[in-house]
Amino acid sequence: MSAVELITEKVKHLPEDKLGEVLDFIEFLVFRQRRPERLRSLAGLWQGFEVSEEDIAQARREMWGTFPREDI
Numbered sequence: 001m002s003a004v005e006l007i008t009e010k011v012k013h014l015p016e017d018k019l020g021e022v023l024d025f026i027e028f029l030v031f032r033q034r035r036p037e038r039l040r041s042l043a044g045l046w047q048g049f050e051v052s053e054e055d056i057a058q059a060r061r062e063m064w065g066t067f068p069r070e071d072i
Contacts, residue, residue: 001009011022 011019014022
């Protein structure tokens with residue numbers, strides 16, 4: 001008996017609520033089998049931009065300015 005036939009027979013005896021888990025696992029295996037996409041290099045991403053310490057400090061103040069703080 002082939003692996004596909006054996007799997008099919010086993011799946012036939014599973015309760016309905018477990019079939020979703022089997023499908024999720026099969027989809028995971030198919031996803032993992034795909035070739036990974038080539039990652040692009042980020043070298044030179046900021047080329048031509050000047051970011052100063054003050055720019056970074058200001059961005060931090062803007063991001064964290066409205067963050068709720070607990071009084072300690």
